Amino acid sequence: MTDTYDYDLFVIGAGSGGVRAARLTALGGKRVAIAEEFRVGGTCVIRGCVPKKFMVMASDFAHQFHTAEGYGWTVEASFDWPKFLEAKDVEIARLSGIYAANLGKAGVDLVHGRAVLKDAHTVEVTHRDGGEPRTYTAEKILIATGGRPWMPEGLPGIEHAITSEEAFHLPELPRRIMIAGGGYIAVEFAGIFAGLGVETTLIYRGPNILRGFDDDVRAHLAGEIEKRGIKVVLGCQHRSIEKTETGLVSHLENGMTLETDVIMFATGRVPYVKDLGLETAGVDLNDKGAIVVDQLSKTTAENIWAIGDVTDRMNLTPVAIREAVAFHETVYKDNPQHFDYEAVATAVFSQPPVGVVGLSESEARHSCSAGVDVYLTRFRPMKYAFTGSDERVLMKLVVDAASQKVVGVHIVGPEAPEMIQLAAIAVKAGLTKAQWDATCAVHPTMAEELVTLKEKQSPTMSAG
The missing domain is CATH 3.50.50.60 (FAD/NAD(P)-binding domain)
Structure with a gap:
């Protein structure tokens, strides 16, 4: 780095993507600073995936207690909301502390405050502890400010x-x-x-x-x-x-x-770009308010990049992390990379949960020229055999009729997120339905249905 700038890289936003990019770059010998206006860890760790998953697990116990009664257990239980909140907040604080500590170990300067672009190489930070804003300069800037909840404007009340x-x-x-x-x-x-x-x-x-x-x-x-x-x-x-x-x-x-x-x-959520000073630095937004980036995450400003939800490409924490790695490889290791957004698995932690990877039936019918084969089953999980529950699991495979590759897997039921992570490997690898079928089932499990589905659905039997 020349003496012209305070830092080689200044990152705005210490969420999962920003933190990963900052750490990798600092570990590579560059001078790096990262600014965070709230708490280190970003949406996922502080007010998103992690605390939400704790809440999902807490709330699911009532259903498990009901199931247990069918197996002969007598359960008397009550729920203490304040106690749960305290335990949740302690764990979130611990995780945020780990993120901050890892930044320090990597040699990243952590700046607590709101950062605003003053020009393409200058950032002004208003610190949490008050005082006059401080200005920092950087050769390159990475924006990773994520998104925020959207509320309808003008709705009375x-x-x-x-x-x-x-x-x-x-x-x-x-x-x-x-x-x-x-x-x-x-x-x-x-x-x-x-x-x-x-x-x-x-x-x-x-x-x-x-x-x-x-x-x-x-x-x-x-x-x-x-x-x-x-x-x-x-x-x-x-x-x-x-x-x-x-x-x-x-x-x-x-x-x-x-x-x-x-x-x-x-x-819905929207990119968090309000009052960031993007226009002063030459960073353009698209019609949805997201930062415009090219395939390598570069914005319309020559020395500024953006990753994660603020770009509104695929708003998932693991994707932001992979975008951060690709940014580092591209910018600092002379190894241009971009993330492959195809066949990315995702989960909805509903009750029951959903696990999905690849194309929906409708998407596949539009993209597979020779049509698709659909395999679908609904069944009651073995776990509910004693409870009288009429809950059902859904499993669905969408197959390209020409290549016979499995291009979509859709699961609704207990442990669907865990199953879809492994199914995603097969879909990403382009395995065929015959290769799925050649895999011996693990019995008795719900997941065995994924490799024992043999009868195709007729087009009229599927809602897709």
């Missing part, structure tokens, strides 16, 4: 609603909650609160939940979450919210009114 971020810190567990949204965050929190004994209503303006997922998955999960006691209202949205002495009244566009104690909006 919206100021009384919360987002997923506030849901992690509710002072007490509500008796009734309405969740607006049909994406994975909305569905996951509906399962969380219902599992904790909260009277839960999920409202979504679309025809079914989980837009973008396979239609069979969407229909199956909608039915299964209703079995868990969640009231699902589709094709409708809020007209207004009214605060009364006894709660919050949702006035819906279909004329319904419903009173709850909490209204949570999980209607």
Whole structure:
């Protein structure tokens, strides 16, 4: 580095992607600083995947207790919300501390404060502890500020609603909650609160939940979450919210009114770019408000890159980390790389959970010229044999009819996220249906169905 700049690289945002890029670059001998306005760890660790998964696990115990009774157990249990919150916050603080410590060990300077671009090489940081803003210069800048919840502007009474971020810190567990949204965050929190004994209503303006997922998955999960006691209202949205002495009244566009104690909006997330000074540095946004980047994550400014949710490419924590690695290889190791966004597995920690990798049936029918073969099964898990439960697992394989490669795997049921991680290896490797079939089953398991599906579905038998 020349003496012209304070740092070789300045990273804005200490989430999973920003931290990985900063550490790799510093370990490679470069001078690196990273600025974070809140807590190190970003959305995933502090107010996203990790605390949400703890909440999912806490809420699922009620269902497990009910299942246990069918096996002869007598269970008397109660739930302590404040105790759970304390344990959750202690663990999140520990994880955030590990992230910060790893940055220090790598030689990264951690700057606590909000960073704003003043020009293409200059960052001004307003520190948490007050005082005058401080200016830093860098040869290269990486933006990894992630996303934030979106709330509908202009909706009367919206100021009384919360987002997923506030849901992690509710002072007490509500008796009734309405969740607006049909994406994975909305569905996951509906399962969380219902599992904790909260009277839960999920409202979504679309025809079914989980837009973008396979239609069979969407229909199956909608039915299964209703079995868990969640009231699902589709094709409708809020007209207004009214605060009364006894709660919050949702006035819906279909004329319904419903009173709850909490209204949570999980209607999407948007790139966190507000007041970052992007225009002063020559960084362009697209029509969705995301930072425009090329295949190698470079922005429209010659020395500025962006990764993660702020680019709105594929908003998943592991993807941001892989983008960070590709950035480091490209910029500092003269080894141009870009992340391959095909066949990335994902999970929805609904109750029951969803695991998906590859194409939906509809997507495959549009991209596979010779058509597709579909293998689908629904069955009651062995675990529920003694309980009288009518819950069902869905497993679906989508196969390119010409190449016979398995191009999509869709699972709804217990341990679906764990199964899909391994199924993703086979899909990514391009294995054929015959190779899946040649794999001996592990019995008795749910996963064995993935290698024993033999009968194709006719087009009229599948919702896709």
